[in-house]
Amino acid sequence: MNEDAVIKLAQEGNREALKLLFEENKKKIFSLAYQYTKNAEDAEDILQEAFIKAYRSLHRFNIKNGNSFSPWLCRIGINCSIDHLRRNKIRKEKDMIVNNMENLTSYDADSNPENTSAQREIREKIDQTLNKLSGQQKIIFILRHYQQLTTGEIAEYLNCSEGSVKRQLFRAVSAMKVHLKGLILENKYEMQKI
Amino acid sequence: MKCKKYEEKIILHLYGELGEKEGAELENHINECPECSRDFAYTKKVFKALDKSKEEIPEANWEKCWREIDAGAHKKSTLQKNFFLFPRWAYAGAALLLVFVLGAIIGRFLFFPGQRVSDEQALIPGSIQFTLQEYFEELKPVLVEYANYTSAEKREETIFMDKEIARNLLIQNILLRSIVAKTDPTLVQLLDDVDIVLKEISNLKKEDRQTPSLIRELIQEREILFKMEVLQKI
Ligand SMILES: [Zn+2]
Numbered sequence: 001m002n003e004d005a006v007i008k009l010a011q012e013g014n015r016e017a018l019k020l021l022f023e024e025n026k027k028k029i030f031s032l033a034y035q036y037t038k039n040a041e042d043a044e045d046i047l048q049e050a051f052i053k054a055y056r057s058l059h060r061f062n063i064k065n066g067n068s069f070s071p072w073l074c075r076i077g078i079n080c081s082i083d084h085l086r087r088n089k090i091r092k093e094k095d096m097i098v099n100n101m102e103n104l105t106s107y108d109a110d111s112n113p114e115n116t117s118a119q120r121e122i123r124e125k126i127d128q129t130l131n132k133l134s135g136q137q138k139i140i141f142i143l144r145h146y147q148q149l150t151t152g153e154i155a156e157y158l159n160c161s162e163g164s165v166k167r168q169l170f171r172a173v174s175a176m177k178v179h180l181k182g183l184i185l186e187n188k189y190e191m192q193k194i
Numbered sequence: 195m196k197c198k199k200y201e202e203k204i205i206l207h208l209y210g211e212l213g214e215k216e217g218a219e220l221e222n223h224i225n226e227c228p229e230c231s232r233d234f235a236y237t238k239k240v241f242k243a244l245d246k247s248k249e250e251i252p253e254a255n256w257e258k259c260w261r262e263i264d265a266g267a268h269k270k271s272t273l274q275k276n277f278f279l280f281p282r283w284a285y286a287g288a289a290l291l292l293v294f295v296l297g298a299i300i301g302r303f304l305f306f307p308g309q310r311v312s313d314e315q316a317l318i319p320g321s322i323q324f325t326l327q328e329y330f331e332e333l334k335p336v337l338v339e340y341a342n343y344t345s346a347e348k349r350e351e352t353i354f355m356d357k358e359i360a361r362n363l364l365i366q367n368i369l370l371r372s373i374v375a376k377t378d379p380t381l382v383q384l385l386d387d388v389d390i391v392l393k394e395i396s397n398l399k400k401e402d403r404q405t406p407s408l409i410r411e412l413i414q415e416r417e418i419l420f421k422m423e424v425l426q427k428i
Contacts, residue, residue: 018264022259030254034251034252035251047254048263051266052262052263055263056267075424076424078424079424079425082421083379083380122247123249134417150211159423160423166202170202173205176244177236177240180243184236184243185236
C-alpha cells in the first residue's frame, strides 16, 4: 500500500492507517526530539504531541501537491520540540538546582568505559554550546549534523532560503569551534581517542 | 581570520555540500594558505569530536506512546473542546469573533478594497484556526518588512501606512489573543510577542531611526516569523 493511500485512510479517521504512519515515522521524530531535548521522557512527549497535532490537521495535508508526509510531520515535530523546551525551561532550571547533587553522582556512576572524563567534558561543552544557540540555529545544526539532511532539504523543511540555512549553520558550527577550542587544541587529552 | 569566505566553505565541504569545482578550488587554496589549512584541520577535529560524542538514541516506550496518541487523536482538540463545553466562554468568544470579523471587514475595506472577506467562514467558531491562518497572512508582510529593516532605507513615506496597518492588526491580535487565551500556550506566547511588535510600530515617530532597528531585533530574537511559518504548516 502506498503512502498516499495510507494518508487518505488516516484522513478518513482510520486507526490502523494512523498506526502505520506512526510505525514508519516514530524513530525519526523521536531521535530528532531526543537530540533537541536530551531527555527521553521529553522526547516521548514531543513524539506524542507531534502525532496528535498531525492527526488533527491531517485534513489540511494535501497529497495532490506531491507533498510527502515525512517532512510535513518533521516540521510539526520541530515546532513541538522548540515549544516543549521553552515551556519546560523554567521548570527544568528549578529542578536542576534541586537535583544538582544527584545529577553529579549519576554522571560519575556512568558505567560506559568509553566515557572518559575528557570525552565527557567535551560532550558537556557541546551540550552547553547547543543550548546557547537560538532555537532555529540549534534545530538547523541538529538536522544537518545529526539527522544528515542537506541544507537544501532543511530549507525546504523550515520553509526558508538555503542561504539563510547555510548562514545559521555556519554560526552554529563556528560557536562549536570557539567553545571547543580549549578542550581540543590544548593537547590536554589524546586527540586520537576523540 | 583573513579568508572569511573559505571559513564557511570549509564547513560546507566537510558536510559534502560543495560541488566538485568549488571543492577543488577550496582544496587548492588550503594547500597554499597556512591559515586556512590550520582552520581546515581544526574544523575536522571539531567534527570528529562532535561525531564521537553523538549520543546513542535510547529506545522509547513505543507502545505507551502509541496508546497516548491513539487516545489523544480521537479526542476533540482543546480549542474546539473549550469552545463547545463552556457555553459562557463560547458566548464571549463568539461575541469577540463578531467584533473581530467586523474589524477585519473594515480593515479590508480600508486597505484592500479589492478583496472581499468571506464572512460565513469567519463566523464559524471551529474556524478559529482558519481565521488565524488568515491573520498570519496579513501580518507576515508587515513583519517581514521590519525584520529586513536597514537604517539606510527611507521609510518616512511608508511609516504612516505601517502605523495604520499595525493598529488594525493589533485589534485583531488582541481579540485572537483573548480567544485562544486558555488553549495553546505556544500560540499565546507568539501573539504576546506580536503584540509588543505591533504596539511599537503603531507608536512609531517619523524621525525615529532607532525603534525600527529595535523592532527588527525583537522579531528576530523571538523568532516570530519562524514560529508563524511553522504554525502555518500545521
Ligand atoms: Zn586562506
